[in-house]
Every structure is written in C-alpha cells, then in structure tokens.
Amino acid sequence: MREHKEYILGIDIGGTNFRIGLVSRNREIRDFQIKSITELQKGDFITNLLENIKYYTDVYKNEIEGIGIGFPSIVSKDKKYVYSTPNIKNLDNINITDTLEKKLDIPVYINKDVNFLILKDIKENNIGKDKIAIGLYIGTGFGNAIYINGQIIEGKHGVAGELGHIPVLNSKKECACGNIGCIEAHASGKVLKKIVEENFSGLNIDNIFTNYGNTEIIKNFIDSLAVPIATEINILDPDYIIIAGGVPIMKDFPIEELKKAIYRKVRKPYPAEDMNIIISKHDQKSGILGAAYYIRNYVEQNL
Numbered sequence: 001m002r003e004h005k006e007y008i009l010g011i012d013i014g015g016t017n018f019r020i021g022l023v024s025r026n027r028e029i030r031d032f033q034i035k036s037i038t039e040l041q042k043g044d045f046i047t048n049l050l051e052n053i054k055y056y057t058d059v060y061k062n063e064i065e066g067i068g069i070g071f072p073s074i075v076s077k078d079k080k081y082v083y084s085t086p087n088i089k090n091l092d093n094i095n096i097t098d099t100l101e102k103k104l105d106i107p108v109y110i111n112k113d114v115n116f117l118i119l120k121d122i123k124e125n126n127i128g129k130d131k132i133a134i135g136l137y138i139g140t141g142f143g144n145a146i147y148i149n150g151q152i153i154e155g156k157h158g159v160a161g162e163l164g165h166i167p168v169l170n171s172k173k174e175c176a177c178g179n180i181g182c183i184e185a186h187a188s189g190k191v192l193k194k195i196v197e198e199n200f201s202g203l204n205i206d207n208i209f210t211n212y213g214n215t216e217i218i219k220n221f222i223d224s225l226a227v228p229i230a231t232e233i234n235i236l237d238p239d240y241i242i243i244a245g246g247v248p249i250m251k252d253f254p255i256e257e258l259k260k261a262i263y264r265k266v267r268k269p270y271p272a273e274d275m276n277i278i279i280s281k282h283d284q285k286s287g288i289l290g291a292a293y294y295i296r297n298y299v300e301q302n303l
C-alpha cells in the first residue's frame, strides 16, 4: 500500500498561457499561477518547465504525490511523448515523463488536456463507472474525450477522440493539423474569431451572440458545432454528453439552438429522445483539478 501525500502538482499547458498549482487532498488549490507560454519556449522546454516546478518542489519537498501535466496535443500511448502541437514550439518528440522523473524523483503523468477535463466533469457530476460519457470541449479547437466503463478510450496509439478531425464532405478548408476539410475548420473558436473579423469588423467577439445571434452566418456556425457532437452521439449512444469550453460559456451563447441542432442530426427515436446534455463550466483552474483527479481517482485506483 502506497503512502498518500498531501498534494498533486497540476500543470495545464495551453497555446497562450500555462497554469500551475498544487491541489490538496480536499481539492483546495494553493500557489496557483498563470504564466505566458513564451516563458517555456525560450530555449529548452524541459529546462524551463523544471525551473517552474522547482518553485514548488523546493517548498513542498516531501508533500507532492505526483505531477500531472495536460497538453493541447496528441500524447503517445505510453504517456511519455507529445506528438504534434501546432501552437507550441520545441515540445514535440522529447521524452518528457522520464526526463522529469529522473530529475525530480516524483511520478510524472502527462496526457491530453481533455482527458483530464473529462475526469473532473465525471467526478463533479457523479457519473458512475458503468456509464458512457463523452466530453466535447469547444475552445480554440474542438477537443474530445470518451469515457466508457471507467476507462478513457485511448486507441491503439493513444490518439482516440480526435473528433475535431473528422472529414467534412467536399470541404476545402485547411485545418491546423495539415489535413483539408476537418470539421474543426468549420466548428471551433478559431472559426468564430475569423467570422467576426471578416463579417463584423470592429466588434468585440464577446458580443457576437448578443448582437448577432440571429444572423444566418452565426446560426450556420451553431449548426456546424452540432455536426461532430451528433456524430459521436450516433456512434456511442452515451449516457452523458458533456459540453464545455470557452465558446459555450460566451455571453448569450445559444445553448437551446445548439441542443435543437444536435437533436435534428441525431437518430430518431433514440438516442434523440433521451439525451442527457450537461453544460459544464470550466475556468482557469479546471485543468489542474483534472490532473489531480487523473492521478488520484484514475491512475492510482488502477495501479
């Protein structure tokens, strides 16, 4: 039986900022910081990351149980490497886990950020291990995590749940992943930003749904968001459909319109007539809490 220590150090790497902080056994967060990602990009990524971790390990030396790091990337099946992070430089193809563990002598767990987030949502909504839950995280991109029978579905290479990259028939739009015609190139925060720039010049994006929610172009955007969501619902017939991310929590986001659009596209009578959609609120600390759930409620229980 392992001894359990007081804290998990959670690190949530994003395209613009990264967030770092300790999560106690009572889920209280200590010494939370938000920092610019450029701090990790000048020179060697691991050296810079270690520098930030040291701030915590110096003070809380023997009280840190493990370190959980979420990346907006594809993470290898063995959870040591990060593959393909379009928005962050000098990160790909380094053995992050082993390098950090050797230097710190603390267990290190890395994963796709959405795999941490879904565990937070599962825990907070008391979703049982016998249920199927899907997480749709609509931020800059379109993130997805799938939870079945108490397991996050990872696939042969650890890259399952790349729902944002399902192909759209006849689409010629370029996606950040390098392919042409991914749904993410039609349905994501990036796309919304472009719509605002091209059609509502000068408008603060925060007001797009309040001022222009009824325009054809915004209604089409909402309809596009429903395409990948309905696709996954049709495949899995999930017990819970968790929708979160920066876009759905924008002011006056038309949640009911999105639900109607999903309903239109989902198979009748079921799953359409009995969908359990949860709109989950996330903030800057969610990734860190998710990292703590991952280590305490997922990894350690299956060890």
Ligand SMILES: [Zn+2]
Residues within 6 Å of the ligand: 164, 165, 175, 176, 177, 178, 179, 182, 184
């Ligand atoms: Zn793509």
